[in-house]
Amino acid sequence: MNNIRQHVVLNFDGSVEISNAAQNIDLASWQEQIRFGCHWKKFQQLEDYLAEQLPPSDQLGCVFMGSGDYHHITQLLLKRITNNEPVHLIVCDNHPDNMRYPFGIHCGSWVYWASRLPQVARIDVIGISSSDISLKHAWENHWSPLYKGKLHYWSIQQKANWTQWIGAQHAWHGYDEPDQLMSDFFNEIQKIDLPIYLSIDKDVLSKDVVMTNWDQGHFLEKHLQDLIQTCSARLIGADITGDVSAFHYQSRLKRFLSESDGQQEPTQIEIAQWQIHQQALNQRLLNSIHHAWKIGRA
16 A cells, blocks of 8 residues: 655745656745744744645645745644644754744744644754754753753754753763764664654755755765664655755845854855755655655554
């Protein structure tokens, strides 16, 4: 028995091209409003709009969202999962995406809001090497999901010893290199008998693999491929971000916030060159995900 699923491109920025028959939803008119972050009212309007466009969650394939500036759309996709079985959310990201954001939801805060969804039982963010989890930025992280044991950080060459001060020492797992991280993580997820939603931001990858417009981590493609294989027959949802695009905000606040987060704006020549490798990687990841779906999902 095969699960027939419709892959989808949420086309905010024109950065994704998939050779497979994917549904392309034109969201260019939403780009200024949604990119990087937005107020909850606008996010709800997008959710209502996509409810009429997207297939049911049990028929939805891998969702491509373009730039990592749209990673908060994952929270919207998770809300659509209505099966009664709790879900294990695995996030591959160079950042924790569990940061405080006072203006609604944004690409760096969505994991916190995902942790508040009743259908999400556990979240593991793997591959973090950004300073977002360092002592200097500890206060910017939401502590409650870490303290409650619902959220776990898996970092590379980045320490989060401060978690012990808030009684969340078991929520941080630190490593010097990605191979040992993945080995230990694979052992951990074998103990968690739950369906898996996999969210990949390609900024978790080394610059030797692909280039993005965010600071990047240490993973190689093999780490993502091994993870997808490990999720095989348990995967109920997946999305991919981290494609490369540039955008000039009309909003002064968004310009300020994105610049404060250290985003690098590539030239058009760089974008064209980088997208060649990005598209090839997308296709390889999609081919692997295609064989990993859980069969007979309710």
